Amino acid sequence: xxxxxxxxxxxxxxxxxxxxxxxxxxxxxxxxxxxxxxxxxxxxxxxxxxxxxxxxxxxxxxxxxxxxxxxxxxxxxxxxxxxxxxxxxxxxxxxxxxxxxxxxxxxxxxxxxxxxxxxxxxxxxxxxxxxxxxxxxxxxxxxxxxxxxxxxxxxxxxxxxxxxxxxxxxxxxxxxxxxxxxxxxxxxxxxxxxxxxxxxxxxxxxxxxxxxxxxxxxxxxxxxxxxxxxxxxxxxxxxxxxxxxxxxxxxxxxxxxxxxxxxxxxxxxxxxxxxxxxxxxx
Numbered sequence: 367x368x369x370x371x372x373x374x375x376x377x378x379x380x381x382x383x384x385x386x387x388x389x390x391x392x393x394x395x396x397x398x399x400x401x402x403x404x405x406x407x408x409x410x411x412x413x414x415x416x417x418x419x420x421x422x423x424x425x426x427x428x429x430x431x432x433x434x435x436x437x438x439x440x441x442x443x444x445x446x447x448x449x450x451x452x453x454x455x456x457x458x459x460x461x462x463x464x465x466x467x468x469x470x471x472x473x474x475x476x477x478x479x480x481x482x483x484x485x486x487x488x489x490x491x492x493x494x495x496x497x498x499x500x501x502x503x504x505x506x507x508x509x510x511x512x513x514x515x516x517x518x519x520x521x522x523x524x525x526x527x528x529x530x531x532x533x534x535x536x537x538x539x540x541x542x543x544x545x546x547x548x549x550x551x552x553x554x555x556x557x558x559x560x561x562x563x564x565x566x567x568x569x570x571x572x573x574x575x576x577x578x579x580x581x582x583x584x585x586x587x588x589x590x591x592x593x594x595x596x597x598x599x600x601x602x603x604x605x606x607x608x609x610x611x612x613x614x615x616x617x618x619x620x621x622x623x624x625x626x627x628x629x630x631x632x633x634x635x636x637x638x639x640x641x642x643x644x645x646x647x648x
C-alpha cells in the first residue's frame with residue numbers, strides 16, 4: 367500500500383510540475399505578444415489652429431469617449447477592473463502629451479502604435495481610424511488644451527483569462543484589429559444617408575467596423591435599431607434606456623455621457639441611416 371501511495375504521490379508531483387511549466391510557458395508567450403512592437407506608419411498631421419478647432423475637437427472627444435478612459439482632465443482613469451480577465455487604466459495623457467508631437471498623437475489615436483513603437487491595447491483605434499485628417503487635427507487641438515497634472519498611475523494587468531485570450535487571438539491589440547478589420551466600413555447607402563453614416567462611426571467601437579456587432583463586447587448588429595421608432599431611439603441615445611424601459615448594460619452606461627452631444631436632427635439622421643441599413647438585403 368505504501369508503495370502504491372508513493373507512486374501516486376510521484377505522479378501527482380510530476381503532473382503538477384508539467385502544469386507549472388505549461389503555465390509559465392503560456393505566461394512568457396503571452397508577455398512577448400503583449401510587449402510586441404508594430405511598424406510606425408508615416409503620418410503627416412498637425413493640430414488645428416483655427417478658432418473653432420477646440421470646440422469641434424471637444425465634441426469628437428465626447429462622442430468617441432476619450433474622457434471615459436482618460437478621465438475628465440486626461441490625468442488617467444481606471445476604467446476596467448475585471449479579474450481574472452484584467453485591469454486597465456487610460457494613461458495620464460496630460461503628462462504624456464508633453465513629450466509627444468502631434469504626429470505621435472495622431473499615430474497613437476488612429477493606428478494604435480505608441481511613440482516608442484509599442485502596440486496599444488484596449489485603445490479603440492478601430493473607431494478613430496475612421497476620422498478624417500481634419501477631425502483628428504481638431505481632436506488633438508482640444509487635447510492640447512489640458513495642462514500636465516499628476517493623476518492615476520497607469521495600470522495594465524492581464525489576468526490568466528486575458529492571457530489565454532491573447533494566445534488564442536480572441537483579445538487583440540489595436541494594430542492587430544486594424545490589420546484584420548481596418549478596411550471594413552458602415553455600408554454606403556447613398557448621399558441621402560451620408561450624414562447618418564458619418565455619425566454611425568461613433569458606434570464602431572462597440573458594434574464593429576461595419577456595425578454588424580462584436581463578439582468581444584457581446585454587442586448586437588445595429589440592424590436592431592431599425593425596430594425602434596424615432597422617439598424611443600432618441601431616448602435610448604440620450605438616457606441609455608431602451609424601449610420598454612429596459613437597461614442595456616454598456617449602452618446604458620455609455621450613451622448619456624457621449625450621445626447627448628448629438629442634436630435632435632443628428633439623432634434623426636443616424637436613426638434614418640440605421641433603419642435604411644436594416645431594410646437592406648442581408
